[in-house]
Amino acid sequence: MSHLSLVKSLSHLKEAQKYSDEILLESVGLTLTRGAIAEIAGEASSGKTSLMLAVLAELTAKGEICAVVDSANSFDPCSATLAGVVLENLLWVKCDGEIEKAFMAADYLVQAKGFGAVWLNLNALPKNQLRMVPRNYWYRYRTRVKETPTLFLVTTEFPVAGSASQRSFLFSRRRTGWSGMGRFKLLRDFYVSIHPRKQFYEEPLLTRIELDYSDV
């Protein structure tokens, strides 16, 4: 008579909840939750942008509309196309390096509700400016995206969102792969390790990111 049980086991509920609003990046082995802030921090060339493009590719291919808040006008649509992002489903907001505008723009986007993902790209902004951002901004975003299907993504050189973020990862490049010799050398791949900063029991992930030389 176990199948008639009215009370589902806790593990079953957890399982049901897990797959309802999570975005799974199989190639990397990461899961990100909708309606929450996910923060990706890392030094230069640590694969943050590559991962963001992989998330956008996953969502835009399904027809979801995503937004990029490009704080320092650094977004490269050619790379995005190579990563599989459907550009027609992407709203690109260029902020000319003005941090205040970037945060305001992100606020408007989360208020709109219904975006698959909003990526606040703070990569190229000076550290001192980022440190001056009040913490309550992050809590405001957290409240806004809660109970919406939006995944709020932040990329910076160092963690900024604090406890407002639901998931936080620290990316670091272990090794850079080059092929060929002398003048015929080519950049091939990055070996990146991903350290979850919130789930301490999780093992760091190792992943390989390749450079695609094909034409767009």
Next chain:
Amino acid sequence: MSRSYACIISADAKKDKEVLLAIAQRFSYSIQMLEDGVLFDVSGLDRLVGSQQKISQKILEHLKKADISGSVAVANTVDTATLLARQNTVQSARFSVSGGEQAKACTLNEFQQLPLEDLDIEQDTLNVFSDLGIRRIEELLQIPTNELVKRYGQEFVEVIDVIQQNGRRFVTPNIRDNNVSWSFELDFPVEDFEQLIFILNHGLDKLLSQVVDHGFSTEHLDISFRLRDKTAKSYEIKTSFPTLEKTFWLKLINLRISLDPPGAGIVSVNVVSHFTRPRPAQKGLYAVSRPEPESLLLTANKLKKLVGEENVGVPVLLNQRLAEAFTLDADKLPSGTERIEVREDGPVIAFSYFNPPIAAKVSIRNKQLIHLHTPYVSGKVKECSGVWRRNSRWWNRGWNTEEWDIEIENGGVYRLCRISSHWFLVGEYD
């Protein structure tokens, strides 16, 4: 009350469309434009004009006045009127049933003489009839109805109705007003934005309710102001979807006017709303996450106000050989199209631009890059690939660069570029 329908078939309906419509509007409000003419309901005109014969003569007079070559038919059913009118496109008037006795006989006879090809009958069936020697309506009428339905199915009842002149079809009016307008003359010039929005709010209330009354929606508003300095200012506001949400339109008007405000006090306001079909909306379990169109458009406009019109839009790749072969299309909004082929591979290394490029100092020894120094990144060059020479647009603005991909010790991987003797870090592989 018996119905009467008139049909005018013109030799050149495209050219005469406006005139045909004007003639039809003299007789009826229920008008259907056809590809080759116009069909309209003239029921009830018998008291005003007279018999169907007189109605058709009157229509013909108007046609002659307008110098239009065509034929007119008035009948008790839509199909009969259309078939009779199509039979002859030189100037003639036909009518059926309720005319004088002589006319009735004449027209009924004429209708029955029509070939079966004019009816909506399948070619195979027509061939069978032809083999049996049945070529005209009167011959088909001789066959018992039951036999025809039994052989050719229930769908053939429609053909039988047409030949027996049992009208089941009605005029489907397709000519209506395509806009409504609202005007307001002000006692005193309005210079305050809030007052203007208050007035527009009142106007939109009335206008949108009129649109609803017509059974339409709107995606296009024309707003024009007459100003105190005797000039005029107009705004055309279009969305890519129809909506009747007043608050949405008000916000959009607010954003649009605040981007380009009128230069003087407003003396009068005129708003025109153009009709469009209402938007069919389907919200299902399997719908992916997209903002509502209203919300997306408003957000894009808010963002444009914040960061500038040219800085919000959809990225578009350019099919040109350029350093940055892409642009931002500020007129477009994300469409939410689904891609059938999904990329299965893992993530690829992305490139991020430094905007503007960072000026760099590079030390070279034995044609090898040794050290890089910039205000932000400095260090020994660990690995490098290149030189990649890129050039294009020699006929317009020269683009001629030498590029290297370099890995800095304890740093990142960058794209280094040399233009004449100046070095720049163009961006970072991330």
